[in-house]
Amino acid sequence: MSFRTRFAPSPTGPLHLGHAYSALTAHDMARAAGGQFFLRLDDIDQSRARPEWARLIEDDLAWLGIAWDAPVHRQSEHLDRYRAALDRLAARGLTYPCSCTRRDIEAAASAPQEGVPLFGPDGRIYPGTCRGRKMSEARPTDAIRLDLTRCPEMALDFTETGPAHAGRHVVTRDGLLTHVGDPVLARPNMAASYHLSIVIDDADQRITHVIRGEDLFEATRLQRALQHLLDLPTPLYHHHALIRDEAGKRLAKRDDARAIARYRDEGATPQDIRAMIGLAPAA
Known part of the structure; x- marks a missing residue:
């Protein structure tokens, strides 16, 4: 069976470390299996979705070394x-x-x-x-x-x-x-x-593996x-552990202090982000 997975954030705020963990995990698993990775934007709620957040998501993912194998799938177009x-x-x-x-x-x-x-x-x-x-x-x-x-x-x-x-x-x-x-x-x-x-x-999108x-x-x-x-x-499912703050609470979009864009602005590297979230260096 071919391996096809996706990352599907909502463009309603910046990506944080938890998003990075999920996207990198899915991307790494797809590449290790010789499969495909897709980016989907959950922008069906047009009252909250913003084009500037969508652009930042794409920029952050590309900076992390993530590439997607088809044009971005936007829910608002379907x-x-x-x-x-x-x-x-x-x-x-x-x-x-x-x-x-x-x-x-x-x-x-x-x-x-x-x-x-x-x-x-x-x-x-x-x-x-x-x-x-x-x-x-x-x-x-x-x-x-x-x-x-x-x-x-x-x-x-x-x-x-x-x-x-x-x-x-x-x-x-x-x-x-x-x-x-x-x-x-x-x-x-x-x-x-x-x-x-x-x-x-x-x-x-013929997704075979849902990783989230x-x-x-x-x-x-x-x-x-x-x-x-x-x-x-029905795809296969893989639910990974969550990235949490010092109090054990899972990260949310309000946690701007952990936004990928902020780490980028402060001089962090993609390998630094991997180390922060417990992932091995990129192959």
């Missing part, structure tokens, strides 16, 4: 693909409009059942308040959710090679209902959610289900 996938799910009666705000969801979940998880990969697990609504009732301000109760029974699996979760993992409909809840597939003024867009992009941070491991179960519902292939 909205029709996401809408078509959403329409397919809607035509099967698997979606519904949702008008709930975060406050509504918090209020509905204020008296949880004992032993039932409160949070999933997207935060508070949605209690299904709008599940009875029809798509014909959708308003422009509504989100669109997947109705897991109407999905067929599933007995799916995916393979993980990362250090924390290595092995075969099983995905079932009931497990998704309990641990994820009905996920958002599209938000107002956005053609698709992260989960829907990523499985479409991975299929379109372990904070996204739990989201893999939902993405595996969407691949099944849309008849898409």
